[in-house]
Amino acid sequence: MLKRVFVAPDPGRLRLRSGARAVVGISSAVAVCGLVGHSLSAAIVGGLAALLALFTVLDPTVRGQAVTTALLPVVGLPVLAVAAALHDYPLARDLTFLAVVGAGVYARRWGPRGHSLGVFAFMTYFAAQFLHTVPDQLPELAVAVLLSLCVSSTVRFGLWCYERGRPVAAAPALPQGRGLGRVTTRQAVQAAAGAAFALGVGQVLSDQRWYWAVGATWWVFVNTVSRGETLVRGFRRVLGTVLGIVVGFAVALPVQGAAVPTALVVAVSVFGIFYTAAVSYSWMMFFVTAMASMLYGLLGVLDASLLGLRVAETAVGALGAGLAVLLVLPVTTHAVTDEWIRRALRCVHACTTEAAARLAGTPGADPEPHVAELESLLARVRLAVSPLVHPLHRGRERKARAHGVLALLDDCAREVRSLAEIAADPDASHDARLAAACWRVEAAVEALTTPRGARQAREPQAAVPHAVGHPALAHLNGLERALEAMAGHTKPEEAAYLGGAR
Known part of the structure; x- marks a missing residue:
């Protein structure tokens, strides 16, 4: 599993850059909080605000990212104030927490x-429970949040804005509908129900750390859509937590909050969160x-029983999410x-068309934005298919089909990138054979993504040999082969890629 994290494709070294920039941005934010004399609690809140701003703000343009970052405190500070005001009123505190969960989803x-504002609102309420925030602390915490966002934004948009001048992959949108047919509406109801279960059972386990269970339920729902995805995410959250507890016993307990080793481990952990998030939820x-x-350990409350409680609360949260979905x-x-597979295939076609147009000299043609989008879509496909390729899934035929589809989509992505x-x-020049090859790719994508009765009639394209000569032809022919092979994984009468897997 660890090998897969380090050999996974990282086009443009974006994961590496993201992890390194996060360490710089968050460390700088915490350091500035310390320099102005903020308390440890305020520094932790500031560091969390910087982390969330760098981790969750994923608008497709730099300007959009800046606007969303500016809106974070507009949402987060009122939530922090409400959480602090309700500190001594458990019933109102709990009901408000569930409302924040539902609204955030x-x-x-x-x-x-x-998505970014919803996550920030939830984590602000969560942090208030983590630190037992009371109203007297609000001015300092609010200043820490604003200061940290300014510092991390200076790093992101000023010192290290690697997104500027290159396409940024937008987070794929969820399938839409109306009322309870809209996925986000269904998920909001599910998340609130799962969080209610986690909150109740979590408080039975601990009246001090119950919020861990609610947090586990929340993060299981992030970036998942189907029940299969959510169940796998819950399993991986528990697995990752158990592995992390090993570090707690081996490192955190002996260190007991010593400043230098704590800072080093936290910095490594921040890098690891950003570097692994896109490829392995367990390692994140x-x-x-x-x-x-x-x-x-830094707060002085770490012991073996607390680490054991963390695992139990996480399991409760994952169970709550599982029951809800x-x-x-x-x-x-x-x-x-x-x-998601349909969208990825259409993106493959868009990449191919733009690349061919650029080779033909068409002004403004650029495949790079579609390549970035394809990477984002493939991550979404892997998440959607994860229940079918999980070791605990017993359907051999469906598992084989799922593995086959993932491998072929990876082949398509590799050819598109090249x-x-x-x-x-x-210096690349136009070759007449490119148009014919692109047409064949378009026809193959249409055959895979459009029901047979809805396909447009096309004039047959004159056959063009898979000739060697122009380097782009090799990649177009590779795309054709991958798309033709993918046809073997479909059920034409249902246009279902994985044989009606549930």
């Missing part, structure tokens, strides 16, 4: 910005748990998987 209907949770263990307005794995690199070469 529902906000995803407004795309990346809604490993680093999150390791960081949390070190912070509890199974019993409350479930969304099937099959429908979601099919939709094609885009060739198209970016100013």
Whole structure:
């Protein structure tokens, strides 16, 4: 599993850059909080605000990212104030927390910005429980949040804005509908129900750390759509937490809050969170748990029983999420998987068309934005298919189909990336065979993504040999072969890629 993290494709070294920039931005924010004399609690809140701003703000343009970052305190500070005001009123505190959970998930209907603001609102309320925030602390915490966002934004948009001048992959939108047919609405109800279960059972386990269970439920729902995805995410969260607890016993307990080793482990954990998030949820949770263990050591409350409680509360939260997606307005794995694969294939076609147009000299043609989008879509496909390729899944035929589809989509992405690199070469020249090859790719994508009765009639294209000569032809022919092979994984009468997997 660890090998997969380090050999996973990292086009443009974006994961590496993201992890390194996060360490710089968050460390700088915490350091500035310390320099102005903020308390440890304020520094932790500031560091969390910087982390969330760098981690969750994923608008497709730099300007959009700046706007969303500016809106974070507009949402977060009122939530922090409410959480502090309700500190001594448990029933109102708990009901408000569940309302924040539901509203935060529902906000995803407004795309990346809604997602970012929803996460920030939830984590602000969570942090208030983590630190037992009371109203007297609000002025200092508010200043720490604003100061940290300014510092991390200076790093992100000034000192190290690697997104400027290059396409940024927008987070894929969820399939839309109306009322309870809208996925975000169903998820908001599911998340609130799961969080209510986690809150109740979590308080039975601990009247001080119950919020861990609610947090586990929340993060299991982030970036998942179907019940299969959510169940796998819950399993991986528990696994990552257990692995992280090992670091707690091996490192955090002996260190017990010593400043230098704590800072080093937290910095490594921050890098690990950002570097692994796109490829392995288990390892991301490993680093999150390791960081949390070190912070509890810094606060002086870490012991073996606390680490054991963390595992128990996480399991309760994952169970709450699992029960919710199974019993409350479930969304099937099959429908979601099919939709994401269709989108990825259409993006492959768009990449091919733009690359061919650029090679032909068409002004403004650029495949790079589509290549970036394809990377984002493939990550979404892997998440959607994860229930079918999980070791605990017993359907051999469906598992084999799922593995086959993932491998072929990876082949398509590899060919598209190479094609885009060739198209970016100013010396690349147009070859008449490219148009024919692109037409065949378009026809193959249409055959895979459009029901047979809805396909447009086309004039047969004259056969063009798969000739060697222009380097782009090799990649176009590779795309053709991958798309033809993918046809073997479909059920034409249903246009279902994984054989009706549920």
